Amino acid sequence: MNWRRLRTLIRREILATFRDPFTMTILVTVPLAALLVFGFVLSTEVKGLRLGVVDAARSSASRRLIAELGAKGTFVPQPFNTRAALEAALVAGNISAAIVIPPDFDRDLRAAGVARERPQVQVIYDGGEATLAGNAEGFLRTLIANTSAAVLADDGVGAGRGIEVVTRALFNPTLDGTPFMVSGTFGFVLSFLTVLITAVSIVTEKITGTFEQLQVTPATSLEILLGKILPMGAVFALDVVLMVLVAGLVLHVWPRGSVVFFVLVSSFYVLVSLGLGLIISATSATAAEAVQKSVLFSIPLVQLSGFAFPIRSMPRFVQWIAEVFPATHYIRVSRAIYMRGEGPITLLPELALLLLFGILLVGYALRTIEARR
Amino acid sequence: MTGRRRSFWSNVAAVAYKEASLVRHDKALLATVFAQPVMMFLLMGFALSNKPADVRWAVLDQSNTTLSRRLVQEIQATGYFVTPRPVWSHEAGRQLLLQGDALAFLVIPKDFRRNVERGRPQVQVLVDGSDPLQAARVGAYIGEVVARFDLPHAAGAVAGASRPPLAVSTAGPVDMRQRFWFNPTLLDRTFFLAALAGMLLTNLCMSVTSGGLVAERESGTYEQMLALPTTPIELVLGKLVPYVGLSYAVFLFATIAPGVVFGLWPHGSWLALILVTLPFVLASLAVGVFVSTLAHTSAQSVFITVFFILPSFVLSGVMFPYQFMPRGVREVGGLFPLRWYQIALRRIIERGAGLVDVAGPLLALIVLFAVILSAIRWRMKPRLG
Numbered sequence: 001m002n003w004r005r006l007r008t009l010i011r012r013e014i015l016a017t018f019r020d021p022f023t024m025t026i027l028v029t030v031p032l033a034a035l036l037v038f039g040f041v042l043s044t045e046v047k048g049l050r051l052g053v054v055d056a057a058r059s060s061a062s063r064r065l066i067a068e069l070g071a072k073g074t075f076v077p078q079p080f081n082t083r084a085a086l087e088a089a090l091v092a093g094n095i096s097a098a099i100v101i102p103p104d105f106d107r108d109l110r111a112a113g114v115a116r117e118r119p120q121v122q123v124i125y126d127g128g129e130a131t132l133a134g135n136a137e138g139f140l141r142t143l144i145a146n147t148s149a150a151v152l153a154d155d156g157v158g159a160g161r162g163i164e165v166v167t168r169a170l171f172n173p174t175l176d177g178t179p180f181m182v183s184g185t186f187g188f189v190l191s192f193l194t195v196l197i198t199a200v201s202i203v204t205e206k207i208t209g210t211f212e213q214l215q216v217t218p219a220t221s222l223e224i225l226l227g228k229i230l231p232m233g234a235v236f237a238l239d240v241v242l243m244v245l246v247a248g249l250v251l252h253v254w255p256r257g258s259v260v261f262f263v264l265v266s267s268f269y270v271l272v273s274l275g276l277g278l279i280i281s282a283t284s285a286t287a288a289e290a291v292q293k294s295v296l297f298s299i300p301l302v303q304l305s306g307f308a309f310p311i312r313s314m315p316r317f318v319q320w321i322a323e324v325f326p327a328t329h330y331i332r333v334s335r336a337i338y339m340r341g342e343g344p345i346t347l348l349p350e351l352a353l354l355l356l357f358g359i360l361l362v363g364y365a366l367r368t369i370e371a372r373r
Numbered sequence: 374m375t376g377r378r379r380s381f382w383s384n385v386a387a388v389a390y391k392e393a394s395l396v397r398h399d400k401a402l403l404a405t406v407f408a409q410p411v412m413m414f415l416l417m418g419f420a421l422s423n424k425p426a427d428v429r430w431a432v433l434d435q436s437n438t439t440l441s442r443r444l445v446q447e448i449q450a451t452g453y454f455v456t457p458r459p460v461w462s463h464e465a466g467r468q469l470l471l472q473g474d475a476l477a478f479l480v481i482p483k484d485f486r487r488n489v490e491r492g493r494p495q496v497q498v499l500v501d502g503s504d505p506l507q508a509a510r511v512g513a514y515i516g517e518v519v520a521r522f523d524l525p526h527a528a529g530a531v532a533g534a535s536r537p538p539l540a541v542s543t544a545g546p547v548d549m550r551q552r553f554w555f556n557p558t559l560l561d562r563t564f565f566l567a568a569l570a571g572m573l574l575t576n577l578c579m580s581v582t583s584g585g586l587v588a589e590r591e592s593g594t595y596e597q598m599l600a601l602p603t604t605p606i607e608l609v610l611g612k613l614v615p616y617v618g619l620s621y622a623v624f625l626f627a628t629i630a631p632g633v634v635f636g637l638w639p640h641g642s643w644l645a646l647i648l649v650t651l652p653f654v655l656a657s658l659a660v661g662v663f664v665s666t667l668a669h670t671s672a673q674s675v676f677i678t679v680f681f682i683l684p685s686f687v688l689s690g691v692m693f694p695y696q697f698m699p700r701g702v703r704e705v706g707g708l709f710p711l712r713w714y715q716i717a718l719r720r721i722i723e724r725g726a727g728l729v730d731v732a733g734p735l736l737a738l739i740v741l742f743a744v745i746l747s748a749i750r751w752r753m754k755p756r757l758g
Binding site for chain 2: 022026030033034037038040049091092093096126127128129130131132134135137138139141142145146149171176177179180196200204287288291292295296299300303304308309310312313314315318332335336339340342346
């Protein structure tokens with residue numbers, strides 16, 4: 001390894017990158033756009049959900065239940081006179097959930113302790129929107145259980161039923177989706193954009209012939225490789241800092257843990273994914289092929305890495321596949337630092353895995369470049 | 374007039390023929406066309422779910438009574454949780470949450486049993502808010518079990534037969550009968566697969582056309598086409614026709630595969646499904662063409678395409694319900710054809726809607742197609758002038 005040669009290669013790469021305004025635009029706008037889009041998109045708060053109500057009881061208890069359901073802004077109760085009208089609205093997608101209160105709701109509720117039928121409340125969800133229905137279910141269940149217990153308690157009937165739960169969400173008390181998505185977006189951008197940019201840049205060099213020129217110079221494969229990924233890595237490290245700042249200033253999400261530690265880990269992860277990009281581009285003949293490979297690779301990246309979907313909810317063998325993606329581990333680390341403020345010591349196993357991935361991928365990239373000379 | 378019209382269609386057909394013979398030889402493209410649908414289908418059908426499963430949790434049971442143990446059992450009986458990890462202090466539980474080794478932490482206080490008798494029992498649940506979607510649901514599951522936990526019954530069971538069998542009810546004061554329409558077991562699979570065609574077609578249509586014009590410009594065939602007596606619109610339409618055919622093949626795969634494998638056949642009208650697909654495919658193809666008029670090199674068109682596909686997946690509601698999005702963002706999603714197509718798909722496939730029910734989305738798609746087409750015309754004009 002010759003430092004002077006490496007320096008020249010790095011200089012060349014930086015000049016080439018900065019000369020191309022399009023790449024520069026991509027490097028700045030895409031991370032920021034991804035941050036904003038993902039930052040706003042996920043919210044767990046069920047809010048303003050239209051809830052169809054058929055209140056056949058029209059009693060104080062049923063009215064109280066409905067008022068309680070509408071009180072927190074979670075549901076907007078919309079009265080319907082008949083069940084048929086309610087069902088039609090559900091089919092048309094005008095309401096997301098519906099509740100039917102039977103005529104003898106009050107009587108049954110008060111008599112519930114005395115060997116009588118418990119009042120039946122029917123709840124129907126639009127299961128077509130599975131995520132929405134799943135979240136609404138939780139809210140409705142808890143609200144109905146609590147309200148009916150409270151009605152009874154106020155009446156002095158069956159007081160003391162049920163247990164009061166004090167639920168508190170640590171690390172994110174309002175269960176805001178933004179920090180979750182923001183910390184995951186780092187993983188997405190640093191995995192996908194790095195691979196895509198390297199793939200395209202190397203294939204373009206191959207087409208114009210400058211890559212061959214590089215290979216006939218006395219530079220070794222390692223120097224060519226480092227000359228490619230170090231400057232790119234530096235650019236992406238700047239991207240990380242930029243993203244941290246924008247996430248903090250615009251979305252008000254700052255890492256709970258150490259910013260320096262986060263940037264260091266992220267910069268290292270960038271090198272890992274640049275290695276992957278090198279492998280993809282070294283094995284592709286055309287830019288289109290490289291891009292298609294990167295895009296194909298990005299599908300499992302988004303869906304299996306835990307970025308958007310919980311890994312533990314996947315079948316066992318898919319969980320194993322997910323563990324093989326470096327992105328899975330980086331996203332885990334990123335979330336741990338961002339949201340729970342974890343430090344290097346508790347994260348040691350994940351960091352060691354990332355290091356292992358880095359060595360394997362960069363080593364393999366080196367071999368592919370070597371083999372193609 | 375008729376002569377003009379005939380030459381219009383024959384020009385379109387000629388360009389279509391040329392484009393179709395190109396597609397047939399593009400191996401990389403065909404690989405994507407076949408590999409991508411299968412991969413997405415497998416992922417959405419088998420792998421993805423938002424439903425919490427195997428949730429790791431910790432319990433600090435300071436009360437350590439039969440009653441408190443029964444509460445823990447009841448929570449576990451919901452089926453979402455693994456066996457809880459017992460901890461002996463608040464700190465230990467918090468540490469598990471901090472390390473991500475537990476998603477929820479239940480604290481049953483020392484005087485739980487006594488408070489049950491007094492009528493003011495309380496338990497504390499700490500959830501890891503760093504995964505809010507899971508936390509919200511897990512919190513709600515626990516909350517619901519605890520809220521309907523039948524104290525007199527449970528306490529009665531503890532105290533043996535000494536108590537009168539006051540509570541015949543087994544669960545809470547209200548019997549809540551719930552049903553999930555259109556998707557009885559609330560499978561996320563149904564949610565994802567219903568929109569599968571939309572995702573695949575967006576990917577396909579955008580990637581096939583976006584590179585097209587740029588590649589022609591790079592190889593010089595664009596100039597040759599300009600020399601022909603074809604108008605820009607004829608050129609564009611001709612280029613789109615073969616892809617419409619390809620798109621319908623992918624569409625059929627995306628509709629039939631979930632039916633064969635998971636029994637998820639469309640509940641509504643096939644005619645409506647096929648009809649609403651046309652303006653969507655045309656609009657998506659047109660967006661691809663528009664992108665290629667913006668880009669100067671193939672690499673650029675690829676980047677622009679990828680970064681159009683991405684927000685359209687995220688904002689349209691195929692993966693995340695758009696009802697959750699804040700006001701402005703929700704409206705931005707309406708600019709993407711995929712938003713309207715997925716609304717139509719879900720209505721037809723899941724809710725069994727007919728043509729009349731999807732008139733709104735259909736109209737929106739046609740309007741979007743018209744707008745994009747005029748944008749293309751505007752972009753291509755100066756070069757042809």
